[in-house]
Each structure stands twice: as structure tokens, then as C-alpha cells.
Amino acid sequence: MREKAALVGSVRQLKKRTALAVSVVEALEVRYGFSRIIARFEPMDELISCILSQHTSDSSSFPAFTHLRATYPDWQQVVDAGPTQLADVIRKAGLANQKAKSIIACLNAIYERVGEYSLEFLRSMPTLEARKWLMELPGVGPKTASIVLCFSMGRETIPVDTHIYRVSWRIGIIPDDIGEVKAHDYLMAVVPPELAFRYHIDLIQHGRVVCKAPLPDCSNCPIVDRCQWYKKDGPAKRKAELSKARTQNRKSVKRVTKDRSAGINP
Numbered sequence: 001m002r003e004k005a006a007l008v009g010s011v012r013q014l015k016k017r018t019a020l021a022v023s024v025v026e027a028l029e030v031r032y033g034f035s036r037i038i039a040r041f042e043p044m045d046e047l048i049s050c051i052l053s054q055h056t057s058d059s060s061s062f063p064a065f066t067h068l069r070a071t072y073p074d075w076q077q078v079v080d081a082g083p084t085q086l087a088d089v090i091r092k093a094g095l096a097n098q099k100a101k102s103i104i105a106c107l108n109a110i111y112e113r114v115g116e117y118s119l120e121f122l123r124s125m126p127t128l129e130a131r132k133w134l135m136e137l138p139g140v141g142p143k144t145a146s147i148v149l150c151f152s153m154g155r156e157t158i159p160v161d162t163h164i165y166r167v168s169w170r171i172g173i174i175p176d177d178i179g180e181v182k183a184h185d186y187l188m189a190v191v192p193p194e195l196a197f198r199y200h201i202d203l204i205q206h207g208r209v210v211c212k213a214p215l216p217d218c219s220n221c222p223i224v225d226r227c228q229w230y231k232k233d234g235p236a237k238r239k240a241e242l243s244k245a246r247t248q249n250r251k252s253v254k255r256v257t258k259d260r261s262a263g264i265n266p
């Protein structure tokens with residue numbers, strides 16, 4: 001409790017933000033339904049599929065992962081194939097050359113540290129220790145480590161993507177300038193462990209459907225009464241900014257067109 005309070009600022013702040021997070025999950029579940037973890041893959045598969053999914057959509061990375069596993073049923077075969085051949089197999093996932101090198105570096109590091117290609121031993125390690133272990137692997141940051149622990153082992157980590165980060169700071173659960181990396185620890189301190197997965201799923205859904213990046217649909221939001229950004233007139237200010245940017249854009253297009261017709265190169 002003391003450690004968590006130190007991270008958030010004070011015990012009062014911690015309790016306030018935890019209560020807010022709990023009420024947000026409850027309200028969003030009325031809208032989006034209740035979610036529970038169903039393990040997708042075993043930990044090694046989850047890790048490699050997660051590296052493949054970086055900077056691309058699931059619809060591109062999942063077929064690439066299926067193809068990779070069909071081509072190389074054994075992780076040693078992936079290492080033996082080398083980066084060039086592996087890149088050909090995972091081409092669909094994008095950034096294939098870079099990802100092939102990351103996957104092989106990661107597999108080598110696991111083998112060096114564990115003596116086999118397996119992460120099963122992490123199941124008996126405390127969550128934060130397991131996350132730290134994973135983050136010491138090449139190319140594995142807090143988001144990837146949290147995904148592996150959450151989706152393959154049902155741990156209480158909260159992988160922070162762009163939706164979770166944006167919605168969390170808009171509501172007032174995390175500070176707006178904390179950054180995605182630190183937000184992982186902050187959310188783990190604030191959100192009760194038993195709600196971590198539900199928080200993750202609910203906020204992604206809300207960020208995709210209602211609390212969108214350019215302009216949120218606050219009139220259709222079930223948590224509008226507890227949103228700090230809404231209370232501070234954030235959406236209205238954002239709307240004014242977008243409208244100003246559009247007007248300036250129109251003016252500069254007009255000016256360029258006018259200059260071109262007058263023979264002036266911009």
C-alpha cells in the first residue's frame with residue numbers, strides 16, 4: 001500500500017483514483033458487457049506473436065504467426081532458419097526484416113538464460129518479477145511483457161495501448177503527462193488486481209467506439225459524469241482547436257492556389 005501510494009502521490013490520491021477506476025469499470029460493463037480472460041496461447045507463442053503484432057494490425061500479424069508456426073513447429077528451427085529466411089515467412093506482418101532479427105535475438109536470449117525455449121517457469125514467479133524478467137529480453141518493453149503475463153497466464157498486468165492511455169488520462173485515473181511506459185506501473189497500483197483484465201478490455205472498447213482520439217462522442221458516454229477532461233471543458237476546447245486548424249488549412253490551400261495562378265511558386 002505504501003509503495004503504491006508513493007507512486008501515486010499519497011494514500012488519499014490512491015484511494016480516490018482506485019474508487020474512480022472501479023466505478024468506471026462497473027459503468028462501462030453495463031454498456032459493453034462483462035469480460036473474462038481466456039488464454040489465447042501458451043507463453044512462448046504469446047511472446048512471439050506479440051513481437052509480430054508490433055506496429056501492425058491483428059489481421060496482418062495473426063496469419064503471419066500461423067504461417068510461422070506451420071513452417072517451423074520447433075523454436076530451434078526458427079533460430080536455425082536465420083533472419084533472412086524467417087523474414088520471408090513473416091512478411092505479411094510488416095517490418096519483416098526488423099521483426100525477424102528481434103524474434104531470433106529474443107529466442108537466443110531465452111535459451112541462454114533458461115536452457116530451453118520455454119517461459120513456463122514464469123508461472124511460479126511473482127508478477128512484477130516476471131515482468132522484469134521479460135523486459136530484460138531484447139525488444140521486449142512493458143507492453144509486450146504485460147500482454148504475455150495477462151493473456152497467457154491471467155496475471156493482473158494492464159498492457160497500455162494508445163486507447164487505454166488516452167481514456168485513462170481523460171477520465172483522470174492517470175496524470176495526462178505520465179507517458180505510456182510509466183502508465184503501466186501507475187495503473188497496476190491504482191486498479192485492483194481482480195479488475196485489471198476487465199479495465200484493459202473495457203477501456204480499449206470505449207476508446208475505439210466512443211472516446212476516440214480526434215474528438216470523443218461525450219454525449220454518448222456512460223461515464224461523462226466522472227470524466228475530469230469533460231469537466232475541464234476539454235472536448236469543447238479540442239473542437240475549437242480542430243475547427244481553427246481546419247480554417248487555417250483552408251486558408252493556406254487558397255493562398256497556394258492563388259499564388260500558383262499568379263505564377264508564384266510557394
Ligand code: SF4
Binds near residue numbers: 170211235
Ligand atoms: S466524457 Fe468524453 S472525454 Fe470523457 S471519457 Fe467520456 S467520451 Fe471520453
